[in-house]
Amino acid sequence: MRKFAVLIAVIALTGCGANTAAPTVTTGTSAITETTETPSSVPAKEVPSTTAVSSTFSEAQLTQLESSVNNAQTILDQTDQLSNGN
């Protein structure tokens, strides 16, 4: 029982810090090896929260979609006119 508990603790604690090794990228067939490391001074990007369960569709979002659709329609209309010989 004690060994089991310690094993779980070790897995949990080591798993949290996994994947911290810096990636090494070898470009092409040359001998140049680039090691990319994330500078410690660069703040980590803020990850948007995924806990929201509901939201309201805003007028700005709708206007943006309308703009997107209108733009597509304009291009389609112009293309039809040109290819129809008008």
Add this chain to the structure above:
Amino acid sequence: MKTVETTYMRMVATLALTAVLFFVPTNADAATSVSVPANLQPRAKALCNRVPNLLMRVDNQMTRLPAGPDTVGSIAWVKEKAQQAQARNRKQAAQELNNRADVLTQKLALLPNQKAALQKVQDTCVSLGFTT
């Protein structure tokens, strides 16, 4: 003594399991729902109704424009018309048709992005409940 050891082991196990559960990623996105205010619903519905037809037109143009000279409205067809005009010494008409072929080539390059944008709108429409 044995009771103390058992209690200690239980505490370690509980802490470990808590740590595991804390770091397990959750898929909360799947539960996200978006509601459309009543005053925006007619606009949203009208917008969503336009999308299927526009997607069909994009597909038609993406098929027609790169087709051969036998397909009316293709870029090759317009270029052939330009050659015919040139052969009849109608230089201005030939120039206009060549320009038209150039613009159609540019439009063709825009179509994949427009299709992607329309598909995005369609996906939004489906998520809003305005199935198209």
